[in-house]
Amino acid sequence: MARIAPSILSADFAWLARDIRSIEESGGDWVHFDVMDGIFVPNISIGIPVLQSVRKITRLPLDVHLMIDRPIRLADRFVKAGADWLCIHAESDTEENTLACLRRIRALGCKSALALKPGTPAQAAEPFLRDCDMILVMTVEPGFGGQEFMADMMPKLRQLRHMLDRENPGCLLEVDGGVNDRTQAICKAHGAQVLVAGSAFFRAPDRKAFVRLIREEP
Ligand code: DX5
Numbered sequence: 001m002a003r004i005a006p007s008i009l010s011a012d013f014a015w016l017a018r019d020i021r022s023i024e025e026s027g028g029d030w031v032h033f034d035v036m037d038g039i040f041v042p043n044i045s046i047g048i049p050v051l052q053s054v055r056k057i058t059r060l061p062l063d064v065h066l067m068i069d070r071p072i073r074l075a076d077r078f079v080k081a082g083a084d085w086l087c088i089h090a091e092s093d094t095e096e097n098t099l100a101c102l103r104r105i106r107a108l109g110c111k112s113a114l115a116l117k118p119g120t121p122a123q124a125a126e127p128f129l130r131d132c133d134m135i136l137v138m139t140v141e142p143g144f145g146g147q148e149f150m151a152d153m154m155p156k157l158r159q160l161r162h163m164l165d166r167e168n169p170g171c172l173l174e175v176d177g178g179v180n181d182r183t184q185a186i187c188k189a190h191g192a193q194v195l196v197a198g199s200a201f202f203r204a205p206d207r208k209a210f211v212r213l214i215r216e217e218p
């Protein structure tokens with residue numbers, strides 16, 4: 001069964017507690033928390049103080065997606081602030097620092113994840129596969145919610161699943177960007193186990209039904 005992680009980037013930040021309660025009440029599995037620094041991506045969102053506040057109001061696992069430059073500088077603080085999953089981008093630092101950061105995240109007792117932008121091939125994840133608990137395949141350019149799903153990322157998803165089956169079969173595969181009622185099935189059919197959905201979740205006329213749809217077998 002696939003899991004759904006609604007992204008609060010599409011929530012109303014003035015009513016964040018209400019919107020997180022809605023994720024709980026709809027049966028969402030995790031809360032996806034997008035951090036943007038205006039450097040790694042051309043947008044700024046939320047960070048450590050907001051994560052601390054969110055941690056206090058929900059027991060759902062917090063899936064923190066760092067779209068920031070050189071995340072190794074701040075990984076400890078995000079884990080301390082309450083991340084259950086901490087995801088860093090393969091493009092955001094050197095190979096050496098990325099590896100060190102993934103290992104540091106695990107050493108702190110948090111789950112580690114590595115994200116790949118659409119232009120980054122599956123092979124770029126190769127040096128990190130054993131140090132990850134999840135790989136995130138971006139199906140839009142990171143930076144904004146509400147963009148069009150890139151179906152041409154599906155072969156990359158399948159390729160990563162094959163690589164993981166050899167190297168680290170317990171590692172999860174997540175997709176993020178443009179996931180909606182029309183695009184979710186193809187993601188699951190290509191091996192996605194965790195589906196992030198921002199605008200489609202918050203705009204769904206029936207959020208419970210949307211969650212059920214995502215969790216169904218493809
Ligand atoms: C985009 C973020 C996504 C975003 C997804 O950079 O990483 O998590 O919230 O939004 P939708 O589901 O609307 O594409």
Ligand code: ZN
Pocket residue numbers: 007032033034065176196
């Ligand atoms: Zn995200």
